[in-house]
Amino acid sequence: MITCVVHYTIDPAQIPAFERFAHEWMRLVAAHGGIHHGYFLPAEGASDRAEALFSFDSLAAYEQYRTRFGVDPEFIAADRIRDESGCVLRYERTFMRPLLPPAA
Template structure:
C-alpha cells in the first residue's frame, strides 16, 4: 500500500475555495478507487500550506485511478474549478510506504 501526500501552496485569500475543492475530492477520490484519508487546510501557522492524503495499492493502481478520475464528471469539474479560480499556486506529490507498525502501551520500541 502506498500513501500519496499532496502538498498544496494555496492563495491565503482563497481558503474557502480550497475547502470546496477538498469537499469535491471527498466524493470523487473514493469513487475512482483510492482510499481517501483526508484534505487538510491551514488553521494555525502557515496560511498557505494545505494537504491532501490518500492511499492506493500500487503505482499501477495509481495510473488506473488517475485515468478514472480524469473521466469522472466531478473530477473534471474540480480540475476546471481549480484552473478557473486560481487558488492553487503549487502542487507537489510524494508517495510514501508505511515502514512502522502501531505500538500498544508498554510494547518495546
C-alpha cells in the same frame, strides 16, 4: 499500499474554494478505489500551506485512477474549481509507503 502526499501552496483568500475543491477530490478518490485520509488546512503558522493524503492498494491501482484525468467529466469539473478560483498556486506529489504499527 502506496500513499500520495500532495503538498499545496494555496491562496489564503480562496480557502472556501479550496475546501470545495478538496471535498470533490475526497469523493472522487473514494469512488474510484482509493482511501482518502483528508486534507490538512492552515490553522496556525503558515497560512498558504495545505496537505492531502490518499492511498491506493498499489501504484498500478493509482495509475488506473489517473487515467480519468482530463477525460472524466467529474474530474474535469473538480479541477475547474481550482483553475477558476486560483485557490491553488502550486502543488507537488510525493509517493510514500506507510509504515504502520504492528497488529496487537
